[in-house]
Amino acid sequence: MPLLKEGKVVEDLWTPLPEDAEPAPQGRIIVTLEQWQAGRERLRGHNGRLGLRLKSDQSPAQIVDDLHYFDLIALEFPRFGDGRAYSYARLLRERYSFTGELRAVGNVLRDQLLFMVRCGFDAFEVANENAAEAWRDAMAEISLWYQPTGRSGPSLGVLRRAALPSAR
Amino acid sequence: MYRYDEFDLAFVQQRVKQFRGQVERRLAGELSEDEFKPLRLMNGLYLQLHAYMLRVAVPYGTLSSHQMRKLASIARDYDRGYGHFTTRQNIQYNWPQLHDVPDILDELSSVEMHAIQTSGNCIRNVTADHFAGAAGDEIEDPRIYAEIIRQWSSLHPEFSFLPRKFKIAITGAPNDRAAVRFHDIGLQIRRNEAGEVGFEVIVGGGLGRTPVIGTTIRKFLPKQHLLSYLEAILRVYNQLGRRDNLFKARIKILVKQTGAEAFKDLVEDEWLHIKDGALTLPSEEIAHIEAYFAPPAFETLEANQPAFEARRFEDQEFARWVRSNVTPHKAPGYACVTISLKPEGGAPGDARAAQMEVVADLAERLSFDEIRVSHEQNLVLPHVRLSDLAEVWETLEADGLGTPNVGLVSDIIACPGLDYCNLANARSIPVAQRLTQRFSDLKRQHEIGDLKIKISGCINACGHHHVGHIGILGVDKKGEEFYQITLGGSADENAAVGKIIGPAFSYDDVVDAVDSIVTTYLELRRDGERFNDTLARLGQAPFKEKLYAAA
Amino acid sequence: MSLKVITANRLREGDVVYLTDSGRWSTHLNESRTGSNESVIEEMLAQAGADVAARRIVAPYAFEVVEVDGILQPLSAREMIRAAGPTVRADYRDTASQESGLKQTSQAA
Numbered sequence: 001m002p003l004l005k006e007g008k009v010v011e012d013l014w015t016p017l018p019e020d021a022e023p024a025p026q027g028r029i030i031v032t033l034e035q036w037q038a039g040r041e042r043l044r045g046h047n048g049r050l051g052l053r054l055k056s057d058q059s060p061a062q063i064v065d066d067l068h069y070f071d072l073i074a075l076e077f078p079r080f081g082d083g084r085a086y087s088y089a090r091l092l093r094e095r096y097s098f099t100g101e102l103r104a105v106g107n108v109l110r111d112q113l114l115f116m117v118r119c120g121f122d123a124f125e126v127a128n129e130n131a132a133e134a135w136r137d138a139m140a141e142i143s144l145w146y147q148p149t150g151r152s153g154p155s156l157g158v159l160r161r162a163a164l165p166s167a168r
Numbered sequence: 169m170y171r172y173d174e175f176d177l178a179f180v181q182q183r184v185k186q187f188r189g190q191v192e193r194r195l196a197g198e199l200s201e202d203e204f205k206p207l208r209l210m211n212g213l214y215l216q217l218h219a220y221m222l223r224v225a226v227p228y229g230t231l232s233s234h235q236m237r238k239l240a241s242i243a244r245d246y247d248r249g250y251g252h253f254t255t256r257q258n259i260q261y262n263w264p265q266l267h268d269v270p271d272i273l274d275e276l277s278s279v280e281m282h283a284i285q286t287s288g289n290c291i292r293n294v295t296a297d298h299f300a301g302a303a304g305d306e307i308e309d310p311r312i313y314a315e316i317i318r319q320w321s322s323l324h325p326e327f328s329f330l331p332r333k334f335k336i337a338i339t340g341a342p343n344d345r346a347a348v349r350f351h352d353i354g355l356q357i358r359r360n361e362a363g364e365v366g367f368e369v370i371v372g373g374g375l376g377r378t379p380v381i382g383t384t385i386r387k388f389l390p391k392q393h394l395l396s397y398l399e400a401i402l403r404v405y406n407q408l409g410r411r412d413n414l415f416k417a418r419i420k421i422l423v424k425q426t427g428a429e430a431f432k433d434l435v436e437d438e439w440l441h442i443k444d445g446a447l448t449l450p451s452e453e454i455a456h457i458e459a460y461f462a463p464p465a466f467e468t469l470e471a472n473q474p475a476f477e478a479r480r481f482e483d484q485e486f487a488r489w490v491r492s493n494v495t496p497h498k499a500p501g502y503a504c505v506t507i508s509l510k511p512e513g514g515a516p517g518d519a520r521a522a523q524m525e526v527v528a529d530l531a532e533r534l535s536f537d538e539i540r541v542s543h544e545q546n547l548v549l550p551h552v553r554l555s556d557l558a559e560v561w562e563t564l565e566a567d568g569l570g571t572p573n574v575g576l577v578s579d580i581i582a583c584p585g586l587d588y589c590n591l592a593n594a595r596s597i598p599v600a601q602r603l604t605q606r607f608s609d610l611k612r613q614h615e616i617g618d619l620k621i622k623i624s625g626c627i628n629a630c631g632h633h634h635v636g637h638i639g640i641l642g643v644d645k646k647g648e649e650f651y652q653i654t655l656g657g658s659a660d661e662n663a664a665v666g667k668i669i670g671p672a673f674s675y676d677d678v679v680d681a682v683d684s685i686v687t688t689y690l691e692l693r694r695d696g697e698r699f700n701d702t703l704a705r706l707g708q709a710p711f712k713e714k715l716y717a718a719a
Numbered sequence: 720m721s722l723k724v725i726t727a728n729r730l731r732e733g734d735v736v737y738l739t740d741s742g743r744w745s746t747h748l749n750e751s752r753t754g755s756n757e758s759v760i761e762e763m764l765a766q767a768g769a770d771v772a773a774r775r776i777v778a779p780y781a782f783e784v785v786e787v788d789g790i791l792q793p794l795s796a797r798e799m800i801r802a803a804g805p806t807v808r809a810d811y812r813d814t815a816s817q818e819s820g821l822k823q824t825s826q827a828a
């Protein structure tokens with residue numbers, strides 16, 4: 001599936017850790033929460049970077065103390081309508097100060113990209129053939145927002161304050 | 169009233185363009201119906217029983233004459249000449265065509281309106297007291313905060329895919345005309361002991377399958393924390409609300425299953441993290457919005473207007489209309505006029521384009537250009553001089569808008585029901601129509617007094633039947649329409665959920681059944697006693713006896 | 720087995736339509752193709768599915784009708800109203816092809 005970053009389709013340098021992979025492969029691997037919990041000690045010594053994949057009912061709040069082991073966190077969208085990961089993303093960015101790659105995986109549609117970006121995602125697995133084009137169109141659709149959120153520039157509240165005549 | 173600034177306008181125009189693109193992609197086959205459905209729902213477009221239905225947001229029920237005229241012209245040009253005002257202070261068009269909808273949205277944006285978030289699992293249009301800014305009992309105008317919430321919740325990136333729809337209501341007065349205890353979040357403006365103004369925060373109320381009266385989780389929230397507190401509630405709900413069962417997905421179920429105290433703790437914990445962050449409302453920002461809702465320039469008038477009093481004394485029909493449809497205003501010499509959209513035999517909440525225009529003209533000339541939509545599916549001219557009342561009444565009368573029945577037995581709330589709605593079990597509107605015909609005698613209606621009948625065509629309770637003094641719920645019995653009756657509900661500050669009186673009635677019998685209940689009430693009531701008080705004093709038994717003896 | 724017909728809405732306009740013998744979609748219930756066994760109904764639904772893919776219609780499904788004196792009538796109140804339009808006012812009905820069989824409310828004024 002194409003991976004989008006900064007509006008471009010890029011090569012995915014990460015691989016999921018297969019079940020029962022013995023010994024663990026080299027390089028960048030993504031583990032599930034279950035794999036991490038079962039093999040934490042061993043995985044900590046992994047020779048290469050680690051990523052973590054969370055299902056939509058697995059809040060990052062459960063694993064706050066371990067977040068520094070990961071350079072990537074992938075949050076699943078099992079269905080279009082399951083919006084839990086939007087909250088997880090904001091928590092990761094704004095509360096737990098996670099600065100690695102935040103990847104949206106699963107049912108990631110073009111029409112959600114803007115919301116995801118606004119919540120702090122910066123990588124997207126999209127099932128769209130023209131992913132880069134879709135990205136460009138989606139990003140151009142709405143440029144103004146009412147809410148301040150972590151990573152997405154000023155919101156209208158701030159803009160208004162800047163634009164308002166000082167006479168008040 | 170609120171006027172879009174350049175940012176609001178640009179935002180809505182971008183949104184229309186985006187939807188135009190989505191419709192084009194749908195018609196070109198790039199989007200399947202499954203993919204398109206959530207997108208059209210986010211723009212208020214449903215596929216109903218007969219056709220598409222477009223629900224247009226009327227933020228906190230406030231309209232200018234300019235906007236009302238646009239609603240009329242849309243009804244004429246793109247629909248079948250009428251619109252339906254809903255219990256959520258919105259307007260619905262029942263027959264738009266998909267390919268026209270982007271044009272309709274364009275027209276709406278030209279008068280600062282849109283259909284964003286009138287459906288889907290997001291924060292819906294915020295509702296408020298329809299007498300806001302006019303009522304004498306108000307602490308502050310709730311629309312200031314409704315507008316702030318509207319902005320904050322518009323395309324909120326975190327809360328656009330909630331477990332279920334989310335409704336917020338706000339009132340600025342102790343007399344609750346916004347049913348705040350029956351919303352996902354209800355906000356009641358209060359003054360604390362120090363005299364500061366803030367909000368009582370109520371969560372987990374709602375109607376539908378499981379009617380619940382909301383619980384107060386915070387007695388007093390200072391103004392500047394309004395948005396951070398709402399964000400905390402929504403964040404808890406977004407993460408923990410049930411997503412496995414549509415019927416258990418509303419916040420009321422989460423509050424029940426978690427326990428109100430534990431839920432409150434979750435919210436307060438979350439809030440502590442974000443309390444003094446970016447969402448804190450600076451007082452200049454509140455003042456900026458507040459300025460839009462500054463009271464109009466009321467003239468200094470005598471509270472007593474001799475010409476008006478004389479007319480009232482001489483003209484019984486006028487006096488009757490004043491009695492039911494006119495309520496006191498905070499400014500001396502002014503009044504609030506409620507325009508009944510419940511004529512005898514009419515469909516509750518429906519207005520023809522020409523009628524909308526009549527209301528627009530009156531508002532422009534005689535009510536500081538303001539119109540409100542009430543959740544009782546009527547329209548309101550909030551600021552009319554007493555000395556203009558006679559003219560307003562005569563104009564309304566001439567266009568079938570002068571029915572003197574507000575708050576009376578024929579001022580019935582009814583959802584669209586099986587005549588329009590895809591989810592319905594039974595028809596609502598024709599039951600309302602037959603009831604208004606049965607109770608057509610205005611003298612009798614005024615004798616009966618304040619009595620609220622509310623009808624829903626299915627358990628989703630869009631007609632608020634749970635909170636009707638007499639509630640009627642359409643059920644399906646082997647493909648046939650039946651109606652279950654509940655007694656004793658109330659949506660105001662004495663919030664109560666009605667109780668079922670007994671076996672359901674057929675379409676033919678339901679009108680007689682209501683008549684029997686009303687007759688029993690009239691026989692049993694003591695001087696001045698209201699329906700729910702008689703019921704509380706005597707219980708259901710005497711009503712039941714008459715009702716089922718006759719059957 | 721009972722008699723069934725297929726209904727849907729036109730994608731562009733939203734009109735209620737029924738699948739006809741010629742494979743087209745008509746706003747008149749009485750022009751519907753009827754099916755009385757599973758395999759025919761399956762076949763009709765398959766055709767409807769193809770028309771969904773071709774972006775002619777949305778949301779197709781089958782429902783039961785009876786034939787009385789050569790006129791098709793739905794069994795459920797829902798489908799009667801869907802075929803004939805809202806029962807609330809005579810002037811709202813315009814695609815009505817037949818009497819709905821449900822009681823009308825007369826419209827005062």
Ligand code: SF4
Nearest residue numbers: 583589592625626630
């Ligand atoms: S209560 Fe039921 S029938 Fe009435 S509008 Fe709501 S969903 Fe439709």
